[in-house]
Amino acid sequence: MAEIARLHPAEDKSFRVAPHNVEAEQALLGAILINNEAFYRVSDFLEPEHFYEPVHRDIYEITSKVIRAGKSADPTTIKTHLPDQLLPEMTMAQYLARLAAEATTVINAGDYGQAIYDLAIRRSLILVGEEMVSVAYESEVEMTPNRQIEKVEGELFQLAEKGRYDGGFLSFGTALSASIRMAGEAFQRDGGLSGVATDLHDLDRQMGGLQRSDLIVLAGRPAMGKTSLVTNIAYNVAKNWRGEVTPDGHNKTVNGGVVGFFSLEMSSEQLATRILAEQAEVSSSDIRRGRIHDSQFSKLVDVSNMMSKVPLYIDDTGGLSVAQLAARARRLKRQKGLDLLIVDYLQLLSGSSKASSQNRVQELTEITTTLKALAKELEVPVIALSQLSRQVEARDDKHPQLADLRESGSIEQDADVVLFVYREEYYLKNKEPKEGTPEHITWQGEMEQVHGKAEVIIAKQRHGPTGTVQLSFEAQFTRFGNLARADYLPERME
Numbered sequence: 001m002a003e004i005a006r007l008h009p010a011e012d013k014s015f016r017v018a019p020h021n022v023e024a025e026q027a028l029l030g031a032i033l034i035n036n037e038a039f040y041r042v043s044d045f046l047e048p049e050h051f052y053e054p055v056h057r058d059i060y061e062i063t064s065k066v067i068r069a070g071k072s073a074d075p076t077t078i079k080t081h082l083p084d085q086l087l088p089e090m091t092m093a094q095y096l097a098r099l100a101a102e103a104t105t106v107i108n109a110g111d112y113g114q115a116i117y118d119l120a121i122r123r124s125l126i127l128v129g130e131e132m133v134s135v136a137y138e139s140e141v142e143m144t145p146n147r148q149i150e151k152v153e154g155e156l157f158q159l160a161e162k163g164r165y166d167g168g169f170l171s172f173g174t175a176l177s178a179s180i181r182m183a184g185e186a187f188q189r190d191g192g193l194s195g196v197a198t199d200l201h202d203l204d205r206q207m208g209g210l211q212r213s214d215l216i217v218l219a220g221r222p223a224m225g226k227t228s229l230v231t232n233i234a235y236n237v238a239k240n241w242r243g244e245v246t247p248d249g250h251n252k253t254v255n256g257g258v259v260g261f262f263s264l265e266m267s268s269e270q271l272a273t274r275i276l277a278e279q280a281e282v283s284s285s286d287i288r289r290g291r292i293h294d295s296q297f298s299k300l301v302d303v304s305n306m307m308s309k310v311p312l313y314i315d316d317t318g319g320l321s322v323a324q325l326a327a328r329a330r331r332l333k334r335q336k337g338l339d340l341l342i343v344d345y346l347q348l349l350s351g352s353s354k355a356s357s358q359n360r361v362q363e364l365t366e367i368t369t370t371l372k373a374l375a376k377e378l379e380v381p382v383i384a385l386s387q388l389s390r391q392v393e394a395r396d397d398k399h400p401q402l403a404d405l406r407e408s409g410s411i412e413q414d415a416d417v418v419l420f421v422y423r424e425e426y427y428l429k430n431k432e433p434k435e436g437t438p439e440h441i442t443w444q445g446e447m448e449q450v451h452g453k454a455e456v457i458i459a460k461q462r463h464g465p466t467g468t469v470q471l472s473f474e475a476q477f478t479r480f481g482n483l484a485r486a487d488y489l490p491e492r493m494e
Helices: 002-007 022-034 036-041 054-068 077-083 092-101 106-137 145-162 172-188 203-206 226-239 268-282 284-290 294-307 320-337 360-378 410-414 425-431 436-450
Strands: 085-088 215-220 242-245 253-254 259-263 314-315 342-346 381-386 417-422 454-460 469-472 481-482
Touching: 022 036, 022 092, 022 106, 036 054, 054 077, 054 092, 077 092, 077 410, 085 092, 145 381, 172 203, 172 268, 203 454, 203 469, 215 226, 215 360, 215 410, 226 268, 226 314, 226 381, 259 268, 268 284, 268 294, 268 314, 294 425, 342 360, 360 381, 360 410, 360 481, 410 436, 425 436, 425 454, 436 454, 436 469
Parallel strands: 215 381, 215 417, 259 314, 259 342, 342 381
Antiparallel strands: 242 253, 417 454, 454 469, 469 481
């Protein structure tokens, strides 16, 4: 069918033609038109834009719509949806009839589809490469080599993940399919959660787990335990990880998740010590000072051996820009997989442009916007820790509010969920009256009520209710846990 080549003007042989295979495209379309079952062999990965010939894109798109509507797609049923004339001497009906007449066996449909897909990826790679060369030759002042590398790395990641690096509109039907798939996964998963479970049951119940593509900001004043809470969540998610290999050879997470942790404040060793102390139930300060006995040390060794197999990856590089962080997160997802990303903490990140670094509010806006975009791109929840302003300390009621977010505005706007950690015990402890006074007795009663308790305030949640969740907190192990509530306890025998 040499006629199709005449759709393109003659090309100068000094220029290389983008890789394509018109015959494979014709063979696949012909196979689908004589047996619609062939469509289902390629429909999960092949899209209309993967075809080189524009007319083949149109034929494949119309054919797929007809088949998905439950109707039969053949030259007669689809020709009404396409232009009448293909070439001056050939009508569309004649071309479709010839595709069907010269079609080969349906068995090879998958191979033809894969060949078309691979060539489309190669053409996209050429576009990325050509743009990279062009920018490198004529780069603007702000487009430093590092920024260009990060940009290209992002485009290559999207190309590897999606099969193309450009965005576009999705039909509502496609969005609905994704929604039903998410509901099905939640129905089958332990605990019936649509998101990643934190193992903090009341928090999971209120949030439905950590939702994919969400930017979750966890904020609190110093000593409230926000880093402890996020390390607890990170380890809980990683230790529950369970995966299975899909038919195409990829690892798919079934439960828990692979966790990436950017620790900009603490070293990886300090972070590991915290988690080790929590799991082994040995005080982290005792571990650092060496004040442990033989049985405790052997317990630490046993627990560390068990923990070493957990898919929790820590990057403790200081002074990262948000663009560098995004590039490293993409790399981790490609190499190890990624189901949860944690950043400790927002204010230690820097923007990637000079203009934003001169204005801290603009810089923070760039950081939160990039993190939200990264959550959507990687399809994982991103938990970013944030400081709170000192105005909390000036109030009688120390419970944090959205207005307390430091260098606020963009944080509150871009976040899908805002959580505050609050421990009344910390503030009450510093108000101890003189011993023996009536005030001291009252103070002791109040301390007993709040001892070992913490609140996680859900101040904002796009797809769920706000409210407060009570957790237990063991300061010596820096461990948050589920609070034994009265309605969970067995009845007392008087």
